[in-house]
Amino acid sequence: MILILAAYIALLSFAVHKFAGKNREKWINAGFLTAFVLPLVVFFLLLNILGILTGAGMGSAAAGLLFGAATCITGFVFLYIGYTANPGHS
Numbered sequence: 075m076i077l078i079l080a081a082y083i084a085l086l087s088f089a090v091h092k093f094a095g096k097n098r099e100k101w102i103n104a105g106f107l108t109a110f111v112l113p114l115v116v117f118f119l120l121l122n123i124l125g126i127l128t129g130a131g132m133g134s135a136a137a138g139l140l141f142g143a144a145t146c147i148t149g150f151v152f153l154y155i156g157y158t159a160n161p162g163h164s
């Protein structure tokens with residue numbers, strides 16, 4: 075589970091880095107989407123998919139909450155990168 079979480083965060087970070095590059099506004103937009111929109115989607119998808127496949131409601135809720143929280147923290151890191159980036163690179 076931890077390896078899947080690490081791979082998920084690594085792929086998310088790689089995708090945002092390739093998408094945003096050195097553009098400050100793209101980092102900020104990606105941070106807001108990753109911090110506030112994507113965790114809800116990830117939580118409900120994992121809750122439904124794991125709940126149906128395994129039949130474990132509480133376990134799938136815990137996994138969804140863990141992945142959602144990790145996604146939210148990653149989004150705040152993206153926001154930090156965007157707000158502390160040099161405006162000259164935009």
